[in-house]
Amino acid sequence: MPRTRTQVVIVGAGPAGLLLAQLLLREGIDAIILERRSADYVLGRIRAGVLEQGTVDVLEQAGLAARLHREGLIHEGVEIGFRGQRFRIPLRQLTGKSVTVYGQTEITRDLMEARAAAGASSVYEAKDVTLHDWEGSAPRVTYRQGGVLHEIECDFVAGCDGYHGVCRASVPTDRCRTYEREYPFGWLGVLADVPPPWNELIYANSEHGFALASLRSPTRVRCYIQCDVGERVENWSDARFWEEFQRRIGHGLTETLASAASIEKSIAPLRSFVIEPLRFGRLFLAGDAAHIVPPTGAKGLNLAVSDVYYLHQSLREYYRGRSERALDQYSVRCLRRIWKAERFSWWMTRQLHRFPGDAFARRMQDTELEYLFESRAAQASMAENYVGLPLDG
Ligand code: APR
């Protein structure tokens, strides 16, 4: 059996795993990435696209922000649609900060290219990744590639393998606690090459359910509508999607979309999830492996970036001074931020979607939105959370 050794085995080559590898490389810390899928498959996934300033800062620090600065779109506000009106939350005016619209797919591509340019490679299509002895001081990870079983000895394992990964699943249930909420709807998303007829994102709470008007570039829109949990993509022709989207976002904005052909269409469930703690001996969880937020707050990618930023700092401190102090603090440091993002994402989801529920809950939702539009303090609170809390806060 082929055997190698490295300092950190990273499981998963999504944004969390790739960014961690890049941050470690800059510190001279060796890592091997094991990814179950092919590189093309990873790049083909369409995910979120709103970056907090703190995320941009980390990418910049890692030398990964050149294209982001060229092509990313700075947004100084977002809009909330309600009762046929649109209300703007002026993010920059309220917080001094803005957000950057730049697709997660583009970040993944930038990270892959930076890794290749540094001469570092990742193992794609690594099957049966299995963790061994992660509770002791000499963990090992085995995987199969092309039918051959490989083994890597390492100091640490970083579980960056998403919600369905093997790392969190390796932790016995009596060693952790999980918190979960499923929402009674999903998001049907469409990507289309058409110039966005809106300048800023619009999150709409309509009689017919939630809709989000987003974008990826000056020539590409990304749009979502709330749908039933069991809904199937095949039931939604482009024409049907645009008609429903228009009904929710409002006419006058969406006419140019009616004939746009989708280039991607998919349905995602909405879920909140957190595991505690994030460290188990020599195994550390980061990104979607550790937590899921519903996409309404645009926090998923930003949280993955803050987790791996803290993890790389902790590993750096360990290798520089052989001190485990920062490794010990990793969980608590991440979880403080994670729970705040969970709260905000849950709040946004609750305010903007149609829930099956009683009349009282509906009136509370209406009143909460009215309060948001009237109160500068409520807007400031929303804006502060939307643009992102400081990384070291
Ligand atoms: N072995 C190896 N790789 C695995 C395994 C496994 N057993 N299981 C999953 N993976 C890989 C997946 O194929 C995927 O490429 O781990 C990667 C995890 O990537 P993401 O799901 O993108 O998660 P993460 O890197 O934490 O990024 C978080 O992505 O899902 C969005 O909203 C989320 O924006 C957030 C960001």
Ligand code: PHB
């Ligand atoms: C997206 O553009 O995909 C997007 C934007 C904002 C969100 C969620 C998704 O809150």
